[in-house]
Amino acid sequence: MNFDTRGLKIMVVENDRTVLEIIQLRLEVAGFHSAMARTGRSAIEALANFRPAALVIEMNLPDMSGLDVLEALNSSVDRCAVPTLIMAKQLGQGDLKLAISLGARDCIAKPFSGADILTRVSRLLGKSAPIQGRSVVHV
């Protein structure tokens, strides 16, 4: 592991259960703690009570767009800049600009691999990517 990820909490907002579990497992193996939400509303509620080290959010959520979530978070007085990675299958130039103006720092296009998302989260935190898979073998 190139840096200490222990205790770093990552909030992931994604409706697709498969994608959500991939990200959760990859983050856990890398030593992160993760919080998962499947809707924008539940994400906003959760983010009212804690501040994650980073936010990973899908733009196309069932109840609202990821942009709506970022907008709601920005209107909160408690909102400090949480490094945010947005995920999208397709994202127009206008939406990308808006996302950046709302605090997004990076965008990952779907589909991606588990390794890709870990690299991008690490980069979001200003670190190099943790080593994939097994980290230490004690013999």
Add this chain to the structure above:
Amino acid sequence: MNAHAPVTQELNTNVSTTFDVLAWEIELAGARCIFLDTLIGELMPTVPPEKRERLIQGMHAVDLLAQHLTSLSAFSRRLSEVVPAESGVEVSKALADITLGDLADRMRTAFGGEEEAVDDRAEAGDLDLF
């Protein structure tokens, strides 16, 4: 979890989406293997030295399986990008052959079918905090 998914109605999609859905599911299987590999590694110090060689063999097998799956996922993902968008396929009968209910439900949802709440975590709006 092991309920055979019933064929309720035709579910038409395109081949690109089919490869895409497959890629995600294979990627998830790979992520689970990597998780398992890590767990085994964490348990290694608790295993008597004379048993460790066997455990290392197991770790190696799981590691190979993870690489196998992530490679297949990449292959399927790439195919999803290059197959003609107009190629259609009916997937309901193939889905019925998947014996893991949760897997079949996730795939059915990804193909545009309705999500069935297999367990509590499948509820829309589910929030899992630490």
